[in-house]
Amino acid sequence: MKNLTKAFAVIALSTASFATFAATEVSMAPAGEQSIGMVSASTHGSDITTLQNKLAAKAAQEGASSYRIVSAGGENHMYGTAELYK
Numbered sequence: 001m002k003n004l005t006k007a008f009a010v011i012a013l014s015t016a017s018f019a020t021f022a023a024t025e026v027s028m029a030p031a032g033e034q035s036i037g038m039v040s041a042s043t044h045g046s047d048i049t050t051l052q053n054k055l056a057a058k059a060a061q062e063g064a065s066s067y068r069i070v071s072a073g074g075e076n077h078m079y080g081t082a083e084l085y086k
Helices: 002-015 048-061
Strands: 035-044 066-073 077-085
Touching (some): 035 048
């Protein structure tokens, strides 16, 4: 059951998008853009949206035009990484 919850969390992170950030979340590497690095974030609690917002903010801070969440997990402490593109 825990693995199923984590799988749903990864799917939700990789498909949702938020227009409030300068960087756009993508589900796969965008054509014509190059990887410019990785960012990571963590949050206390199990709120996946907070983790996604932190990764998006870090991507925007780094000047990325888009980002792709490549890992996410945790139960009472969420953590994740995203690849940045420009």
